[in-house]
Amino acid sequence: MNKQFNTSPLPFQGQKRRFVKQFKEALNVFSDSATYVDLFGGSGLLAHTVKQKYPNAKVIWNDYDNFQNRLESISETNLLLTELRSFLIDLPRKQRMEAIDRERVLRVVKAHETKYGYVDYVTLSGSLLFSAKYATNYKEFANESFYNRIKLSDYNATGYLSGVERVQNDYKALFDSYKSDTTVFLVDPPYLSTDTSSYNKDNYWKLRDYLDVLSVLDGSKYFYFTSNKSQIVELCEWIETRTMTGNPFQGSTMTTTAGTINHTASYTDIMLFK
Incomplete structure (x- = not known):
């Protein structure tokens, strides 16, 4: 058994380290023989956690930001x-x-x-x-000011994504390829109204892009990650009550965790699963 990482082995903006415990617990609701597809793979921490929890499951990691190059x-x-x-x-x-x-x-x-x-x-x-x-x-x-926060030990990612299948594809095409009753989608797009300065700058997201992602939730088994800063949950509730469009989060379970930016600013991360 490879080492269990509870955080990305390299710094990564938006990694889900604060959700690892809740994520592992929520995985108990899903099958150990399902196919898990991480549509917005990021640092691979979600894919790694699934593979550690369910070694026999097929786990797909969409490495759109080419994190593999850093590893x-x-x-x-x-x-x-x-x-x-x-x-x-x-x-x-x-x-x-x-x-x-x-x-x-x-x-x-x-x-x-x-x-x-x-x-x-x-x-x-x-x-x-x-x-x-x-x-x-x-x-x-x-162009930045420097502070002596130098890491005192070496980085090590040995075995981190062992057994995980890496792909690089548009999330919509990947969703179409794997959509089935036996697939669980991990949906962690860049957050709306949140700093994404370390992400792929050729892939700037607008509000329409965030809303388009919600279409993959309809009829799917999923984990979806957002924050209260995006207000996407409230927006979907508003749409449901004012239009004929359904709420993609209806019937899902919500878990939250607190985060801080600095001593004066904080936010709440949200995980929904169904």
């Missing part, structure tokens, strides 16, 4: 962090860096990118940018 680059990422630790270890933790240290960081990062042709800037952001801030390329990274 395959962990050894190079660890090398970069090791070099950065060599001179950041003596600096005050979580403090803003002085200009001289900031410039040294940038030189090391640029040299690493030149040598290996790739830097995982999202992972690097978790060690050097202010909490919950992410950069996806050198230009964005170099």
Whole structure:
């Protein structure tokens, strides 16, 4: 049995680590022989959790954001962090860096990118940018202030998605391919009215896109994730009472968990399943 990960092995904006316990409990409602399709695969944490819970189930992970590339680059990422630790270890933790240290960081990062042709800037952001801030390329990274939040140990994703089938496809096509009475869909689209700065920037979502996703819930077994900031549940209730359109969440079970952005801002994550 592979290690059970309760969080993504690499930093990932919007991962479902706060829902892992509730998600595993809710899986008891569903079959261990079902096919589970993670339509918006993200970090793969939901797919991993299903495979750990039900080893014999078929689990499909739609890696639209190419998280696999980050996983395959962990050894190079660890090398970069090791070099950065060599001179950041003596600096005050979580403090803003002085200009001289900031410039040294940038030189090391640029040299690493030149040598290996790739830097995982999202992972690097978790060690050097202010909490919950992410950069996806050198230009964005170099425009930020740096804080010494360097991770003190190496990353490890050994066995993380073992046995999970990886695909890269439009979620609608994937849904059409697997729709059946024996399929459970994991539906975790980027949240409406929520920062998605570390996601694929070529895939900007509008309100219509969020509403289109709801069509996959009709008649399906599903887990659906959202937050109170999106107000999508309230919108569906309004539509149901004002139009002839049904509410896709009718009859589902809701679980919530609290989240914080900083000391003055908080929100509620929502999981619905049926």
